Structure formats: C-alpha cells, structure tokens
Amino acid sequence: MKTSKKKLLSTIVKISISVFLLYLVFTKISFGEIWDTIKSVKAHFILLALIFFILSQWISAKRLLLFFKETGFDLSSKSNNILYLIGMFYNFFIPGGIGGDAYKVYILNKNFKWSLKTLTASVFVDRFMGLTAIGILISILSFNLLPSTIFYWLIPVGIVMIIGISYFFVKRFFNVYLNIFNKTLLLSLVIQLLQVGSVIFIILSLENSTINFINYILIFLISSVLSIFSFSGIGIREYVFYEASVLLNIDSSIAVSIGVLFSIITAVVSLFGIIYHFKGSKLYLSNDE
Numbered sequence: 001m002k003t004s005k006k007k008l009l010s011t012i013v014k015i016s017i018s019v020f021l022l023y024l025v026f027t028k029i030s031f032g033e034i035w036d037t038i039k040s041v042k043a044h045f046i047l048l049a050l051i052f053f054i055l056s057q058w059i060s061a062k063r064l065l066l067f068f069k070e071t072g073f074d075l076s077s078k079s080n081n082i083l084y085l086i087g088m089f090y091n092f093f094i095p096g097g098i099g100g101d102a103y104k105v106y107i108l109n110k111n112f113k114w115s116l117k118t119l120t121a122s123v124f125v126d127r128f129m130g131l132t133a134i135g136i137l138i139s140i141l142s143f144n145l146l147p148s149t150i151f152y153w154l155i156p157v158g159i160v161m162i163i164g165i166s167y168f169f170v171k172r173f174f175n176v177y178l179n180i181f182n183k184t185l186l187l188s189l190v191i192q193l194l195q196v197g198s199v200i201f202i203i204l205s206l207e208n209s210t211i212n213f214i215n216y217i218l219i220f221l222i223s224s225v226l227s228i229f230s231f232s233g234i235g236i237r238e239y240v241f242y243e244a245s246v247l248l249n250i251d252s253s254i255a256v257s258i259g260v261l262f263s264i265i266t267a268v269v270s271l272f273g274i275i276y277h278f279k280g281s282k283l284y285l286s287n288d289e
Helices: 002-030 031-039 044-068 079-091 100-110 116-144 154-173 175-206 213-229 235-250 254-272 273-279
Strands: none
Touching: 002 235, 002 254, 031 254, 031 273, 044 079, 044 116, 044 175, 044 254, 079 100, 079 254, 079 273, 100 116, 116 175, 116 213, 154 175, 154 273, 175 213, 175 254, 235 254, 254 273
16 A cells, blocks of 8 residues: 555656646747647658657667566567567556556566566666666767867766766676676667667758757757656656757757657557557467467
C-alpha cells in the first residue's frame, strides 16, 4: 500500500510539472504560432526524423536484451522487441498506471519466474548506460560554450571522468554486467546519435536559414536528462527549448516546435505498443521461438 501511494504521488508530481511547464510556455507564446509552424514542416525531413527515432528504439531494445542475456535471461529477440514497444506505450500513454520499465520486470517475472531483483537491476543499468552516453555527448558538444580554446582540454578530461565513474559504479554495484560494459556503452552512443539525427531532421523540416545545430543538440540532450522529472518528457522538453530560444535570441515558435514534434514522433511510435498490449502476445525464450 505504501509503495502504491508513493507511485501515485510520483505520477501526480510528474504530471503537475508537465502541465505547469506547458502552461508557462504557452503563456509566453501562443499555441496558434506553434501550430502554424508545425503545419509548414517539410514531410520528407519528418519521415527521416521518424526513421532515425525508430532505429534508436530498435537498438535500445537490443541493448536491453544484452543485459537480460548476461544474467541468463534468454528472452527471444522478437519477444524482447514486443515487450519494449509495449513498455514505450505504458510510459507515454498510461501516466497513472505501471511504468514501462516496471511492466517489463512484472511480465518477465510472471511468465518465467525470473528474479525481480535481477530484472530490475538489468533495466536500471540499461538506463544508466543511456545517461552515461548523454553525458559524454554533452561533454563533447560543450566546446561551443567554452570561453576560449585554451579550455578545450577540459572536454577529454570530462569524457574520461564520466566513463571512469560509470565503469567503477557498474563494477562496484553491478559487477555481473562488467563484461558487456564497452559494448553497451558503444550501443548507447549510437542510440543517442540516432536521436540527435532525428532532432537535426526536425530542425531541417522547420527552418531554411542557418541554425547553430550544436546549441540545439546540446539543449535537446540536456532536456533528455531532465525529462525524468516530468511525464514522458512532455513540458520539460518544450520549456527548455523555449528558454534556449530566449537565451540565443532566435525564433521561439521554431524552438518550441522542435520539442513538440519530437514528442509527437515519440507518441506515434509508442502508440503501436497498444496493438501487442491488447493482442496479448506470448513471450518466448530463444530456444522456444
């Protein structure tokens, strides 16, 4: 009961943050401006953005499967992809229900009686590696914010520190996954680069003039980290992009539209999870499929 109350409170807080931040954004810029901007997008670039996002999620599912298999959970690749898609649906469309990660843990435990503790650890370290990759990319792109090239040495130092801290954290608390640390870190970087590519295509769909892509990508990566404090990243992403537009003195409707379009793409892909959710697809092990 206590856990349920904490989960409900957490959900309410996240939704409240999302609503509040969206309110702040749309009191400073009209929704009509955003809609007019979105209506003028170039469809072929949006299609490319969608493809890059789908690829990023497909590789994300592959990364999670590596963590499962490392602990002896030999889930089939097809079943893992279905489970990952349903998890996306839960994360995006069911704010008051079980979260996507918790759903994966619950279903796998229910179907195969696998350890709840080990499953939770696999999902947690999977997310942690994603945050590590974001930290590395932020460090690389931060050269654009440094006051002088004399400080560029801070970038490789920062990257080494992030990788080192991540490595020793996994070694200390989740040693069973140490053998796949390098592989999952590489996959995490590919995932984030694909999402960066998705954002670049969104920008290209909205604007013809020259834009400092580095700043927008940096803002997107920062909003990705902060998104854990809101429901599905909604609100925070748009708010961060709006504040960035003010700081950089650029068109606010373009900036906010980038965040809105990325949320729409995420929603469209996540919605396909409802098919497997109601279909009740059976999960299989690699040898049984």
